[in-house]
Amino acid sequence: MKHNASPLEKYHTQSTPNWCPGCGNFGIWVSLKNAIANLQIPHHNVVIVGDIGCSGKLAYWTEVNGFATLHGRSIPVAEGVKMANRDLTVIVVAGDGGTLSEGLQHFIHAARRNVNITVLMHNNQLYGLTKGQASSTSEKGYKSSTTPEGSYETPLNPSVLALVAQATFVAAGFAGNAKHLTQMIEKAITHEGFAYVDAYQPCVTYNYINTYAFYSERTYELEEEYDATNRVEAIQRAMEIDGGQKFPIGVLYQEQGQKTLEDNVLHSDKPLAKRDVSDISVAKLFGR
Ligand SMILES: Cc1ncc(C[n+]2csc(CCOP(=O)(O)OP(=O)(O)O)c2C)c(N)n1
Ligand code: SF4
Known part of the structure; x- marks a missing residue:
C-alpha cells in the first residue's frame, strides 16, 4: 500500500474497478467500505458474495x-456460507436483475427464513x-434492445416485496448520498x-430516466419520528416509489428479537x- 494511502485503500485489491466513469456502483462501493471500516470488522471475517453483473464485480475489487x-x-x-460459519459477516451484492428475476425465489425465502x-x-x-x-424494476416506458417500444410491464417494488415476505430489516438509500447509504449498510x-x-444506483451508460438528478430531486430522508416498527406503515411508505416521484430513504422497517435461521437450525x-x-461418521449413509 502507498504511504499516503487513504483509509479505504486497505480494502482495495490489486485490480482496478472497470465500471463506467460516473457509475453509481462507485458510491455503493465507497459506502460499503466505509461501513465495514466504521464497524471495525476484520477483513477475514467479511464475505462478500457477488452475483453476476456490474454490481457483483464489487466482490472482485474489495x-x-x-x-x-x-x-x-x-x-x-x-445462506450456505452463513450456516457453515455464523461468525462471518455475509453480504450479498447483486443487481435488480439477479435479485428480482433470476433469483427472485431465493430473495423471498431468505427473507422469511430470517437468515442473518x-x-x-x-x-x-x-x-x-x-x-x-x-x-x-425498469420504469414503464423504458426503451432498450428488448423493449424497443418502451417497457409495458409494471415494475416490481423490491422493498414492498421484502416486507410482505416478512423481512426483519428493510432500508433504502441512494448511491449519490454515500454518507446516508453508509449508515443504512451499517444498520x-x-x-x-x-x-x-x-440502493438506488444510476447507470450512466444505459439509464437516462433514473439519473443522479432524478434521485436528487425525488429522494427524501424519513423523518426522525417515523415509526420503523410498523410493517403496514413501512409498506405504505415503500409504495410511494410506485409513482416514480417520491423515494423515501432510511430504515423503513426493523423488527428485533426474532430468531434467525441459524438459531433455529x-x-x-x-x-x-x-x-x-x-x-461423526457418515458410514451409515453409505450402508456400511
Ligand atoms: C442464468 C443467467 N441468465 C442470464 C445471464 C446473462 N447475464 C449476465 S449479466 C446479466 C445482467 C445483469 O443484470 P443485473 O443482475 O441487474 O446486474 P447489473 O449488471 O445491472 O449490476 C445477464 C442477463 C447469466 N449470466 N446467467
Ligand atoms: S453499464 Fe451501467 S451499471 Fe454497468 S458499469 Fe456502466 S454505468 Fe455502471
Missing part, C-alpha cells in the same frame, strides 16, 4: 473474502452488464436477521465450521 456466484444464485450461496445476511441490491433498474435490457450489517438494502452459537467432527 479486499475481504469474496465469492463469485451464478446469476441469481448469490443469496443461496450466502445483508442483501445490498444495486438497483439501476436494468440489466447493466448485458447492455441495458429492461429488468423487473443492515448489525441487524440480527435478514437485512435488505435497496444450528442450536448453538458455535459455527459448524469450528465444531469437532472427529466422532
Whole structure:
C-alpha cells in the first residue's frame, strides 16, 4: 500500500474497478467500505458474495473474502456460507436483475427464513452488464434492445416485496448520498436477521430516466419520528416509489428479537465450521 494511502485503500485489491466513469456502483462501493471500516470488522471475517453483473464485480475489487456466484444464485450461496460459519459477516451484492428475476425465489425465502445476511441490491433498474435490457424494476416506458417500444410491464417494488415476505430489516438509500447509504449498510450489517438494502444506483451508460438528478430531486430522508416498527406503515411508505416521484430513504422497517435461521437450525452459537467432527461418521449413509 502507498504511504499516503487513504483509509479505504486497505480494502482495495490489486485490480482496478472497470465500471463506467460516473457509475453509481462507485458510491455503493465507497459506502460499503466505509461501513465495514466504521464497524471495525476484520477483513477475514467479511464475505462478500457477488452475483453476476456490474454490481457483483464489487466482490472482485474489495479486499475481504469474496465469492463469485451464478446469476441469481448469490443469496443461496450466502445462506450456505452463513450456516457453515455464523461468525462471518455475509453480504450479498447483486443487481435488480439477479435479485428480482433470476433469483427472485431465493430473495423471498431468505427473507422469511430470517437468515442473518445483508442483501445490498444495486438497483439501476436494468440489466447493466448485458447492455441495458429492461429488468423487473425498469420504469414503464423504458426503451432498450428488448423493449424497443418502451417497457409495458409494471415494475416490481423490491422493498414492498421484502416486507410482505416478512423481512426483519428493510432500508433504502441512494448511491449519490454515500454518507446516508453508509449508515443504512451499517444498520443492515448489525441487524440480527435478514437485512435488505435497496440502493438506488444510476447507470450512466444505459439509464437516462433514473439519473443522479432524478434521485436528487425525488429522494427524501424519513423523518426522525417515523415509526420503523410498523410493517403496514413501512409498506405504505415503500409504495410511494410506485409513482416514480417520491423515494423515501432510511430504515423503513426493523423488527428485533426474532430468531434467525441459524438459531433455529444450528442450536448453538458455535459455527459448524469450528465444531469437532472427529466422532461423526457418515458410514451409515453409505450402508456400511
Ligand atoms: C442464468 C443467467 N441468465 C442470464 C445471464 C446473462 N447475464 C449476465 S449479466 C446479466 C445482467 C445483469 O443484470 P443485473 O443482475 O441487474 O446486474 P447489473 O449488471 O445491472 O449490476 C445477464 C442477463 C447469466 N449470466 N446467467
Ligand atoms: S453499464 Fe451501467 S451499471 Fe454497468 S458499469 Fe456502466 S454505468 Fe455502471
